[in-house]
Amino acid sequence: MKQIRPQFELSTTAVSQGRRFAGSGPRPIVDAIYTSVNFDLDDDDYRDIQETGGERSWYYSRNRNPTVESVEEKIAALEGAESAVLFSSGMAAITTTLLSLVPPGGTLVAAEELYGETSAFLRQQFSDFGRTVRFVAVDDLAEWKRQLADSPSLIFVESLSNPMLRLANLTALASLAHDVGAKAVVDATFTPPPMLKPLEHGFDVVLHSATKYLNGHSDVTAGVASGKKETIDLVRQSSVVFGSTLLPQGAALLDRGLKTLVIRTERACLNAEIIADYLESKSGVEAVTHPTIGSYADRDLADELGLKGAAIVTFCVSGGDDRASRLIADLSVIHEASSLGSVESLACLPSRTSHSAVSEGQRQQLGILPGTIRLSVGIEDSSDLLEDLEAALQITS
Ligand SMILES: Cc1ncc(COP(=O)(O)O)c(C=O)c1O
Incomplete structure (x- = not known):
């Protein structure tokens, strides 16, 4: 002193x-x-x-800022990246990265299955900045190849889609992008480093809403982009100009959350597996989506990419959205809330939250049928979570 x-x-x-x-x-x-x-x-x-x-x-x-920078170094190390830059939110990370890496006049090819606000930004504002965007279904590799024929600047996907957990074929998509000189960016919010390392599969930049698993305690909004130093330096320059930097207090909270990232996500994934198993056996539950369930659409790809679980379980109850709403209102351990990736379990109806602006027809196309609930599984004791679900399923049956 x-x-x-x-x-x-x-x-x-x-x-x-x-x-x-x-x-x-x-x-x-x-x-x-x-x-x-x-x-x-x-x-x-x-x-x-x-x-x-x-x-x-x-x-x-x-x-x-020294506090922010030490957390950036930690996240870069977790991702296996040369460098990382923190932002004031996940949306700040996404908008700043996409505007930095697609030049004016340039084109972005993005997956159709994107977080609602990302989709709104790309569909409603991206062209105001002089950039063009085209969309492709994440699993249609032939269409990706066609859409990449005119050498766009960038491709953008989410690793695991919300809420139906479609897994992007990261290796194939990175290779298609690199063949035409494009960079590949992934929003891996649903699959933090213990679950998946997108840079190992050829992606150039990995983004997160650090508000979710990386922080894990529902008490800070933050975002991060990691990749090669040269690329991240470009993104950082825009972040400094846009003023989308993270407060040191937020970085310190994020750092505290990061210390338990691995054990938190291991426990949450294990709980999710137990809950997915339980829900599959219940009458009145029409469909369950989770990577450990036999019917999971991307099972082989999950093995190929080495996906280590998921802590989201999406399920559809008979009785449509009315019963689904009553069911989540009757839960007492699990909160009725729209976010994900926290120590507390959170349940919501995508049709009334993330996908409320999407037409019913489009929701059906994405597999979000009436009665669909997204459950972000936390680290509580699995027996209490099962009892909570059992009671709510019975009351509403
Ligand atoms: C996949 C995904 N990306 C980005 C975001 C935006 O993150 P933030 O709320 O931290 O801006 C969210 C928020 O729910 C999300 O689910």
Whole structure:
């Protein structure tokens, strides 16, 4: 702790006394949170700002912040990436990355099966920025090949689609993209690193809504993009200009969540497997979607990509959306909420949340039949979750 000279006036002392400097004083096990927006500058900093734009110096937190940066390094290491950049939300990560990597006049080919807000951004705003987008069903490789014939800049998919858990053939899609000189970007929010490592399958950039599994405690919104340093540097430059950077306090919360990512997701995937098994045996449950269920559409692909489970179970009850709504309202351990990836189990009706803006016909095409419930399985004891579901299924039967 730096002692300031005693002759300073009280107001100066009130502002400046007690500043901590790295390397002196206590050596905490948990990183200090650097909330400071500004950093004292010296000649080396000015030289660096002039020569590299400030790559090595701390001077302003929208550009670089030690707390944010240490979490970026952790996530890059988890993804097997050279570099990562954090954002204030998953949507900030998606919009900034896509606008950075598709130049004005360029084209993006995206999967049809996308998170509602991503889809809305691409369908309603992307062209306002002078970019074009075309959509392809994620599993139609022949159509991807056709749509890539005019060498677009980028392809974009979600690793596991919401809510029907269709798995993207990452290896094949990355190879098709690279054949025409396009980069491949994946939103892997549903499959954090313990479940899948998209960069190992040839993808160039992996994005997450870190609000979900990476944080895991429903108490911070954040997003992240990871990949080669050269690519992430481009995305970072846009992020600094757009001002979509993450607060250090948010980064510190995310860091605390990341410490338990592996055990949280292992437990949640195991719970999900138990629940999927149970639901499959229940009368009144018409369909269950989970990678461990025999009828799972992408089973072979899941083995090929080494998918290590999923903590979402999507199921359809007889009686349509009316019964599904009553059922989730009757749950007491499982919350009725629209997000996912947290320690608490959360259930919602896609037709009333993520896919409410989609017509019933389109929902049917995506496999979201009336009565479909998406359950994001948490880390509670599986016996309590089963009892909760059993009671709600009985009351509403
Ligand atoms: C797959 C997916 N991507 C992106 C987002 C957006 O993330 P955020 O809410 O952190 O902006 C979500 C949010 O639910 C999501 O499910």
